[in-house]
Amino acid sequence: MPRTGGDYIFVSRTLSAPIGFVASVVLNLFVIFSVGSVFATIAPQYLAAVFAAVGIRSHNAGLLNVATTLSSPAPTYLIGIGCILAALIVASLPLRTFTKVYAILLPFGALSLLLAVLVLATHTSAALTPVLKSFHSSYGKILSAAAQAGYHPGSGFNLGADFAATPVVFGFMGFGFTAAYLGGEIRRPSSTVTRAYLSAIGIGVVGLLLLLGFAAHSLGENWIGSATYIASADPKAYPFPAPPGIMLFASLLTSNTPLIIAMNGLLVLLIIVSQGPAFFLTTRSMVAWSFDRVMPAKLSEVNERTHSPLITNFVLFLVYCVICAVLVWGPSTILQLAFGALLGQLPIFLLVSLVAIVIPWRRQALYNLAPISRRKIFGLPAISVVGGLAFASYAFFFEQYLTNNALGANSPVVFISFPIMLVVAVLMYLTSKWVNERRGVNLSVAFTELPPE
Amino acid sequence: MFGHRRESSQNVRVFYAADIHGSERAFRKWVNSAKTFELDALVFGGDLTGKFVVPIVREAGGKWRSELYEPNGRIESEEELASFESQLRAAGKYPVVLDPEEKATYDAHPELVQRDLFKPVISKQTREWVGLIGDRLGGLRTQTYMMLGNDDDEEVAEDLAEAAVVLTDGAVVELPGGVQMASLGFSNPTPWKTPRELPEDEIAARLDRLMDKLSEPETAILNVHCPPRDTQLDQAALLDEEFNPRMRGGQVLVGGVGSSAVRSVIDRYQPMLSLHGHIHESAAVQKLGQTTAINPGSEYNDGILRGALLMLDPRGKRLKSWQLIHG
Numbered sequence: 001m002p003r004t005g006g007d008y009i010f011v012s013r014t015l016s017a018p019i020g021f022v023a024s025v026v027l028n029l030f031v032i033f034s035v036g037s038v039f040a041t042i043a044p045q046y047l048a049a050v051f052a053a054v055g056i057r058s059h060n061a062g063l064l065n066v067a068t069t070l071s072s073p074a075p076t077y078l079i080g081i082g083c084i085l086a087a088l089i090v091a092s093l094p095l096r097t098f099t100k101v102y103a104i105l106l107p108f109g110a111l112s113l114l115l116a117v118l119v120l121a122t123h124t125s126a127a128l129t130p131v132l133k134s135f136h137s138s139y140g141k142i143l144s145a146a147a148q149a150g151y152h153p154g155s156g157f158n159l160g161a162d163f164a165a166t167p168v169v170f171g172f173m174g175f176g177f178t179a180a181y182l183g184g185e186i187r188r189p190s191s192t193v194t195r196a197y198l199s200a201i202g203i204g205v206v207g208l209l210l211l212l213g214f215a216a217h218s219l220g221e222n223w224i225g226s227a228t229y230i231a232s233a234d235p236k237a238y239p240f241p242a243p244p245g246i247m248l249f250a251s252l253l254t255s256n257t258p259l260i261i262a263m264n265g266l267l268v269l270l271i272i273v274s275q276g277p278a279f280f281l282t283t284r285s286m287v288a289w290s291f292d293r294v295m296p297a298k299l300s301e302v303n304e305r306t307h308s309p310l311i312t313n314f315v316l317f318l319v320y321c322v323i324c325a326v327l328v329w330g331p332s333t334i335l336q337l338a339f340g341a342l343l344g345q346l347p348i349f350l351l352v353s354l355v356a357i358v359i360p361w362r363r364q365a366l367y368n369l370a371p372i373s374r375r376k377i378f379g380l381p382a383i384s385v386v387g388g389l390a391f392a393s394y395a396f397f398f399e400q401y402l403t404n405n406a407l408g409a410n411s412p413v414v415f416i417s418f419p420i421m422l423v424v425a426v427l428m429y430l431t432s433k434w435v436n437e438r439r440g441v442n443l444s445v446a447f448t449e450l451p452p453e
Numbered sequence: 454m455f456g457h458r459r460e461s462s463q464n465v466r467v468f469y470a471a472d473i474h475g476s477e478r479a480f481r482k483w484v485n486s487a488k489t490f491e492l493d494a495l496v497f498g499g500d501l502t503g504k505f506v507v508p509i510v511r512e513a514g515g516k517w518r519s520e521l522y523e524p525n526g527r528i529e530s531e532e533e534l535a536s537f538e539s540q541l542r543a544a545g546k547y548p549v550v551l552d553p554e555e556k557a558t559y560d561a562h563p564e565l566v567q568r569d570l571f572k573p574v575i576s577k578q579t580r581e582w583v584g585l586i587g588d589r590l591g592g593l594r595t596q597t598y599m600m601l602g603n604d605d606d607e608e609v610a611e612d613l614a615e616a617a618v619v620l621t622d623g624a625v626v627e628l629p630g631g632v633q634m635a636s637l638g639f640s641n642p643t644p645w646k647t648p649r650e651l652p653e654d655e656i657a658a659r660l661d662r663l664m665d666k667l668s669e670p671e672t673a674i675l676n677v678h679c680p681p682r683d684t685q686l687d688q689a690a691l692l693d694e695e696f697n698p699r700m701r702g703g704q705v706l707v708g709g710v711g712s713s714a715v716r717s718v719i720d721r722y723q724p725m726l727s728l729h730g731h732i733h734e735s736a737a738v739q740k741l742g743q744t745t746a747i748n749p750g751s752e753y754n755d756g757i758l759r760g761a762l763l764m765l766d767p768r769g770k771r772l773k774s775w776q777l778i779h780g
Contacts, residue, residue, distance in 0.1 A: 291736075291777055293776050307707075365478065439764075441764075449482075450483075452485070453481065
């Protein structure tokens with residue numbers, strides 16, 4: 001079990017333990033909301049899409065009812081929690097086994113997207129006509145209903161924004177997360193991680209370009225945006241028994257049942273497998289907090305056989321149970337937290353890059369002994385220069401996410417939730433400090449440098 | 454200095470660290486921790502001395518050369534030399550300034566390095582450190598306990614004997630408050646055939662003799678440099694015959710390299726607390742039955758002192774709290 005703890009260790013050692021803990025908690029809360037929302041969409045977005053598409057084509061009312069049922073809160077929650085449990089079990093495997101499972105299942109999951117691309121590439125909106133007709137709707141009716149409800153083309157589905165947002169997110173968040181949290185578990189991370197992420201970004205960019213491009217070409221940007229819009233703005237005009245989504249629309253284009261099942265089933269598999277690293281982020285953080293006694297010592301216990309923190313994984317599962325319940329049964333505005341999660345995480349990454357800038361002066365002795373201290377760029381410490389570039393990049397993204405409506409992140413819910421999470425984190429630390437002081441443990445000394453004179 | 458509140462006087466505050474490996478910076482932090490943490494007992498768990506002598510060769514014109522000096526190995530001034538030597542010492546390396554002829558001799562006869570370079574610098578450093586202990590801890594109530602580890606030569610004990618410390622290796626000692634501590638600094642066999650290794654049966658025999666001397670083993674501290682086998686405290690990369698990490702499927706193979714004898718003793722006697730070092734990358738705290746086993750790890754080469762700050766309740770004969778420190 002490695003001892004990485006990512007930005008928590010970095011910030012705690014350089015600034016202070018409380019700041020490091022609070023920043024780490026806020027980051028992880030946003031990650032949990034973001035990941036939780038992904039699992040909360042499995043039933044309505046993908047499983048319901050299967051029953052809806054097959055039910056429509058086969059004129060089977062029973063299957064359509066199943067699709068509707070799957071989109072209701074209780075099944076959505078139970079299926080979401082079940083998938084989270086499956087993902088956590090996979091993430092609890094010994095790292096070598098997890099890597100093998102991941103390497104085998106991930107391509108199968110990615111196959112779902114390839115199938116969706118093929119369907120979208122080989123069909124046009126004309127294939128939707130009989131489907132829409134069976135619901136007493138049509139391609140044009142969707143467009144007009146959305147217009148009447150106040151939809152403006154380009155304000156919903158926006159090919160450019162959607163295409164630009166995701167690889168950008170992946171590009172900078174992925175590097176940050178993986179380098180900090182998994183770098184200690186990877187062979188030669190300086191080359192391996194770089195290669196992996198550049199490849200992944202390339203695959204992601206190409207895959208997204210194909211998926212979104214063919215979706216827009218096959219169905220029309222305006223139509224996709226309209227259908228998505230009326231699902232919430234004018235539900236009576238929305239014809240389908242499952243929530244809107246690219247996978248639903250792709251499933252409705254074909255009458256091939258095995259293909260529909262494969263597209264959506266494999267995507268569920270992809271979600272379950274691909275969220276493993278996101279769980280690692282939180283579990284590694286929790287283990288690091290526990291090591292420093294900010295959280296109970298039990299959380300840093302590692303199973304001897306699997307070398308995984310099983311207690312932490314179980315606690316995390318319970319947290320996800322609560323978060324998913326909030327996402328499913330809470331006001332729909334809570335879902336905006338999922339889209340705004342990135343906006344919530346960016347201040348933490350700004351803090352981490354600030355730490356990188358100041359560490360040569362803030363922790364001079366520690367820095368001078370590190371190999372990175374021998375690298376300079378224009379006479380300045382390389383880590384400070386890279387930290388400055390990172391800060392500028394994150395600041396740019398932060399501004400974009402704050403101001404660009406098409407990215408969907410700048411919602412009041414996010415602006416309110418950030419200070420709430422900050423308060424929650426501070427309260428957690430103060431509570432832990434009080435409990436520990438009664439046991440004779442001073443949390444602030446964990447990373448305080450002892451006098452070296 | 455750090456704003457902590459002194460607990461009731463019945464508690465005994467102990468700081469444990471190991472595996473400093475010659476790091477000047479880490480050692481000074483260890484000594485200074487006595488005042489910082491207001492310790493009753495300061496314990497060192499073995500591996501005091503460093504592993505590397507770094508030759509710095511004199512050149513004409515008041516310059517020096519060393520392979521480790523970046524960017525080009527050339528040291529241009531006394532100031533640069535002093536700074537380089539300081540950095541090396543902070544990281545646990547011993548700088549030695551040599552003439553080119555001396556360097557050539559040692560290159561041709563590496564067997565002389567141990568006798569002529571290593572042992573003298575280690576002895577010199579140990580005596581300096583002995584003096585530092587006396588200066589810094591002389592006026593404090595802190596009692597200091599030290600032992601050698603597997604990487605330390607036996608001769609180091611002779612220099613340490615002059616310090617105002619309690620040498621604990623192979624002995625049962627009493628900490629302030631009356632808590633007993635049984636110590637052993639040897640390790641099980643390692644790939645590097647270090648100076649102080651013992652086969653498992655010999656470790657078992659020595660530990661059994663030590664445990665027999667304890668009045669109440671279950672309320673005692675076991676201070677053994679080598680961690681118990683197949684726990685979170687002894688996980689390290691498994692090596693091949695050429696000391697390269699063994700790989701499988703692109704992953705480094707990691708396994709338990711600690712002592713089965715130590716594990717057996719802990720399982721049988723269940724001391725209150727067991728303190729270990731030896732495996733620097735395996736910092737952990739693990740409950741083995743009723744025993745809290747701690748390995749604080751080591752980052753000596755970064756000048757960081759990793760240790761465990763412990764609060765003992767001698768009246769209740771229990772470990773009241775523990776905290777891992779990254780000093």
